[in-house]
Amino acid sequence: MESKLHPALIVSNIKTHVLIILEKDSTHYTTWKTLFKVHCQIYEVLDHLSPKQPVPKPTAESSDEAAAAKAEAAVRAADNLWNQLDAVVLRWIYATVSAPLLHIILQPGQTTHAAWFVVESEFNDNKNTRAIFLGQEFANLSLENFSNMADYCQHAKHLAEQLKSVGSPVDDRMLVIKILTGLTEQYDSISIVLQNRDPLPNFNEVRSRLNMEEQKKKWQATRGSQAAATSLATTTATSSNGASQQQPSFFHPFDRGCGQSRGGHGRGRGKSYSGRGSNRYSNQQQTPTHPYIVFPSN
Known part of the structure; x- marks a missing residue:
């Protein structure tokens, strides 16, 4: 009967399961270690992170050579499979650490346990x-160094977990206090509300309240920008309409009296010369007049 393929042998890309690349000076070691061990447990290779246990020798009697040979073959097959799986897990380690850290741990003929120990x-x-x-980074934590509230709270939580892994645990109360004291001025109101709670809310509630406050402020800023843009567009349109309705007026000196003369028979001045004195006016060359330009006389 064909033997069943071990589940660890079908993993094609460890990076889809362990999403963190461990750097040499990273603060994510605890997270990386936890994810890696969970993955090994799922695929039945968690024992490879520990020293290899001695392979049991076959107990068949020497007189039964066929049984002894079969038992010995089974032991060799199990040992070969273990070595194959050990190489797979070792490759997982190499694939989830950075190049500088890989140069530190890499050794010829290395087992998974040896690399894990390094x-x-x-x-x-x-x-x-x-x-x-880590303590200095935690003490200097401030929202102004992060692009959003979610990243700020998550990094604070991560630092608390890392401090715990090196023997300097930070309890939930101190974590909440640090998050509130690291907020910027625009969150003073929500910070005061949360600080006055007795007892202080836990980390999950504080993170939720702060994320909601951030979303509200973003919505208010968007609404204000839209209102300002609408007001500007309305003002511009009104100014354009008012300018287009104004018609320029011009004064021409020769238009004076160009209408009908008094009585309709040319007694006035202008172009209607049918009245009295039209011959005299037409025989004389007039000098044009202008309120601002002086023309030479004949």
């Missing part, structure tokens, strides 16, 4: 130094 030592041997580094 990674663990790299991040756990200097716990005090890492605790100081």
